[in-house]
Amino acid sequence: MATPEEMAQTMINNLPEKTGKSITEWKALLTTSGLQKHGVIIKLLKGEYGVTHGFANLIAQLYLKPDLLENKVTENPDEDLLAGKEAITEVYKKAKALFENVNGEVEFAYKKTYISLRTPKKQFALLQPSTKTRVDIGLNLKGVEPTGIVAAAGSWNSMVTHRIKLSSVEEVDASLATWVQKAYDANS
Structure with a gap:
């Protein structure tokens, strides 16, 4: 079974096909919107762009927390x-x-x-x-x-x-x- 990180990466890879935009394009669009609240971002993505809830949630999380999927390597x-x-x-x-x-x-x-x-x-x-x-x-x-x-x-x-x-x-x-x-x- 895939890890949550692998599942998220698969969704990111499928974004262009399923939503018409890459994660980079979605982040740029959200930057111009000025929105900073998760629920408001999801409402925008679902309402104005027809993005399904799962993808809207992923886009919002990655926009608000860009380092979410980075491997956390620690020195100690x-x-x-x-x-x-x-x-x-x-x-x-x-x-x-x-x-x-x-x-x-x-x-x-x-x-x-x-x-x-x-x-x-x-x-x-x-x-x-x-x-x-x-x-x-x-x-x-x-x-x-x-x-x-x-x-x-x-x-x-x-x-x-x-x-x-x-x-x-x-x-x-x-x-x-x-x-x-x-x-x-x-x-x-």
Whole structure:
């Protein structure tokens, strides 16, 4: 299935055929109109130009937010995840080091609010700075009973079976490293 970005790009590519103008031409036309409100722009495109709602919405979004489809490359994705949560930086760094020290190949796939940690085959864990005072680790350990600091994930995240809530660097210890390695081994 195509990503939302790929679907939007397909619509952009189809604009000339479906609406008679390219996105560049639509942006130029809207610039001369002076309109700045999404709903007003859609009303104009649908009413005066006969553009269907889906294309009108896309044109309005790209006009008002030109960088919407640009790939957001960041120099330090960890800083982005920790923005506003600087108080847990040390806990986060120590927890991340557990995954960097796993005996095996770990892929760090940064998402908007967490890191997906993968073996060469599939996701085995995630690392998420959840609040200003807590970092969560999710582990994929089907059939393993949670004990101690490790709890069942429940409804927190359907991608993992176990959850560890960390609020101090002291909680990131050898016992936790063993759990992380166990999750890696179970999914590799």
